[in-house]
Amino acid sequence: MSFTFVSPAEPDSNRKLAWLGVAIALYLGMLLLPTPAGLSASGQVALGLLMLVIVLWISECVSPANSAIVLTGAAVLGLMGKPLHAGGPPLSSAGALTTMLTGFSSTAVLLVAAALFLAVALKLTGLDKRMALLVMNKVGISPSRLILGAMLVGFVLALFIPSATARVGAVIPIMVGVTAALGLPVTSSLGATLMIVTASACSIFNMAIKTGAAQNLISLNFMQQSFGHAMTWGGWFITALPFTIGMCMVLYLASMVILRPQVPGKAEAEARLSEELSKLAPVTPAERRLMLVAGLLLLLWSTEGMLHPLDTTTTTQIGIALLLMPRFGVMHWSQAEKLVPWGTIILFAAGISLGTLMATTGAAAWLAQVTLGQMGLSALPVFVVVGTLSLFSIVLHLGFASATGLASTLIPIMIAFAQTLPVSKETAFGIVLIQSFVVSFGFILPTNAPQNMLCYGTGAFSIAQFAKVGVIVTIAGLAMIVLLSATLWPMMGVL
Structure with missing residues (x-):
C-alpha cells in the first residue's frame, strides 16, 4: 500500500x-x-x-x-x-x-497589444539596454547627474514602451550596476535614491505620454465614447508637459534633500560604466531597422491630426506590421507571442467592458450622484472641482495596485459626474482628462504600482523612505494640478 x-x-x-x-x-x-x-x-x-x-x-x-x-x-x-x-x-x-466582450473590440485594446509588441522588439534586439547605457554614460556620475540620468532614461523608454513594468525592468539592472561600480551596496543612499527615482519617474512619464501607459488608453476610450472626440498624441503631450516638468523638479529636489545620495570614486565609476558600454556588441542591422521604425512612429504620433489623418492605433499597427515582415522585420511571431503579457491585454479589455456596462446601465451616473454629487461641487469654481476630484482619486489609489484597474473603476464615474456639472462639454472633457493623469499617482506606497514593487524588490529602500519622498511628490502634484487648473490649462483651452 x-x-x-x-x-x-x-x-x-x-x-x-x-x-x-x-x-x-x-x-x-x-x-x-x-x-x-x-x-x-x-x-x-x-x-x-x-x-x-x-x-x-x-x-x-x-x-x-x-x-x-x-x-x-x-x-x-x-x-x-x-x-x-x-x-x-x-x-x-x-x-x-x-x-x-465589447471591450475586446475596442481600438484601445489593439493599440495596447501593438505597443507591447514594440516593447518586445526593443527587448529582443537589446536596443532598450543600449539606449539606457548610452544616456547614463553621457550624463555623468555625480548624484544630481545620476538622478537626472535616471529620469531621462525613463522618459526615452516611455516614448516607446507602454508597460511601466517592462520599462523599469530594463532600467533596474543598469541602476544596480551603476551603484556597484561606485563600490556601494544597493542599500546605500545612492542605491535607494536611484531606485525610488526610477519608480516615481516612471509614474510621472506615464502621465506625460499618451502611449506610455495602458490606463491612459482605457481612460481615453471611455472619454471618446462619452464625449464623441478623442485626443491626439501631441495634444496629450502638450497638455501634460507643464505638469510633467514640475513633477520632475519636485521629485529631483525631494530625492536630493530627503535621501542625500553620496557618490565616492567618481573616476572609477565612470570607467566601469564605460566598460559596461564597451561590452555591448556593435549596433546590429535589426537595431537600425527598429530605430528607423521607432523614429517613424514617434513622428507619426506627434504629428497626428496635423500632417496626416491616421490615428495612433493605425500608425502603431503599421509599425508592428513592418517589424514582423520577412527580411525587414526584427522578430517573428513565435518569438514575440512568448514575451507579450497577454494577461495585461485581457485585463485591459475586461476593464473596458465593465466601464461600458456601468455607463450603459446608468450605474456610473447613479454612483456619481450618490457620492460626488453630495459634495455640492457644482456651485464651486472649476479648479476647486478638479482639486477635490483629484484628492478623491489619490485617496482611492492607496488601495489599488493596478492603475488599469483604477481607471476602469474611476473614469466612468468621473465622466458621469462631469456631465452633470454646469460647464461646457469641452470643460467636462478636460476635467476627466486631468483625472486620467491622477490615475497614475502611485507615489506613496510601494504597493500602489507594479513598477514600485519591482524596485522595492531590490531591497534598496524601505517603505518609510519611499513614503517620505512620495508624500511630498503627491502633495506638490495635487497643488500643481489646482494651480494649472486655475491658470494655464484654461488658457490652453483644456478647461
Missing part, C-alpha cells in the same frame, strides 16, 4: 482563497439587496461587479487575467434575464456574454 502525502496549503494560498470568498460574497450580497431608487436591475449587477473586481484587484487573490475571467463569468450569471436598457428585452446568456 502506498500513501500520498498532501502538504498543507500555504498561508498565502489560504489568504487568497479567503479574499476570493469575500469578493464573491459581496457580489452576491449586492444582487440580493432591494434595488435602490433610480438604479436599474442591470445597473445593480454592474455595481456588484464593481465591488467584486475592486476586492480582486486590491487583494490580488487571483492574477489579472483570472480576475477578468471571474468578472465575465459573474456578469453573465448576473445579467441573464435582465434588460440592459429600460424597456429592453431580457438578456440571454449569449447576449450577456456579448455585452461583456
Whole structure:
C-alpha cells in the first residue's frame, strides 16, 4: 500500500482563497439587496461587479487575467434575464456574454497589444539596454547627474514602451550596476535614491505620454465614447508637459534633500560604466531597422491630426506590421507571442467592458450622484472641482495596485459626474482628462504600482523612505494640478 502525502496549503494560498470568498460574497450580497431608487436591475449587477473586481484587484487573490475571467463569468450569471436598457428585452446568456466582450473590440485594446509588441522588439534586439547605457554614460556620475540620468532614461523608454513594468525592468539592472561600480551596496543612499527615482519617474512619464501607459488608453476610450472626440498624441503631450516638468523638479529636489545620495570614486565609476558600454556588441542591422521604425512612429504620433489623418492605433499597427515582415522585420511571431503579457491585454479589455456596462446601465451616473454629487461641487469654481476630484482619486489609489484597474473603476464615474456639472462639454472633457493623469499617482506606497514593487524588490529602500519622498511628490502634484487648473490649462483651452 502506498500513501500520498498532501502538504498543507500555504498561508498565502489560504489568504487568497479567503479574499476570493469575500469578493464573491459581496457580489452576491449586492444582487440580493432591494434595488435602490433610480438604479436599474442591470445597473445593480454592474455595481456588484464593481465591488467584486475592486476586492480582486486590491487583494490580488487571483492574477489579472483570472480576475477578468471571474468578472465575465459573474456578469453573465448576473445579467441573464435582465434588460440592459429600460424597456429592453431580457438578456440571454449569449447576449450577456456579448455585452461583456465589447471591450475586446475596442481600438484601445489593439493599440495596447501593438505597443507591447514594440516593447518586445526593443527587448529582443537589446536596443532598450543600449539606449539606457548610452544616456547614463553621457550624463555623468555625480548624484544630481545620476538622478537626472535616471529620469531621462525613463522618459526615452516611455516614448516607446507602454508597460511601466517592462520599462523599469530594463532600467533596474543598469541602476544596480551603476551603484556597484561606485563600490556601494544597493542599500546605500545612492542605491535607494536611484531606485525610488526610477519608480516615481516612471509614474510621472506615464502621465506625460499618451502611449506610455495602458490606463491612459482605457481612460481615453471611455472619454471618446462619452464625449464623441478623442485626443491626439501631441495634444496629450502638450497638455501634460507643464505638469510633467514640475513633477520632475519636485521629485529631483525631494530625492536630493530627503535621501542625500553620496557618490565616492567618481573616476572609477565612470570607467566601469564605460566598460559596461564597451561590452555591448556593435549596433546590429535589426537595431537600425527598429530605430528607423521607432523614429517613424514617434513622428507619426506627434504629428497626428496635423500632417496626416491616421490615428495612433493605425500608425502603431503599421509599425508592428513592418517589424514582423520577412527580411525587414526584427522578430517573428513565435518569438514575440512568448514575451507579450497577454494577461495585461485581457485585463485591459475586461476593464473596458465593465466601464461600458456601468455607463450603459446608468450605474456610473447613479454612483456619481450618490457620492460626488453630495459634495455640492457644482456651485464651486472649476479648479476647486478638479482639486477635490483629484484628492478623491489619490485617496482611492492607496488601495489599488493596478492603475488599469483604477481607471476602469474611476473614469466612468468621473465622466458621469462631469456631465452633470454646469460647464461646457469641452470643460467636462478636460476635467476627466486631468483625472486620467491622477490615475497614475502611485507615489506613496510601494504597493500602489507594479513598477514600485519591482524596485522595492531590490531591497534598496524601505517603505518609510519611499513614503517620505512620495508624500511630498503627491502633495506638490495635487497643488500643481489646482494651480494649472486655475491658470494655464484654461488658457490652453483644456478647461
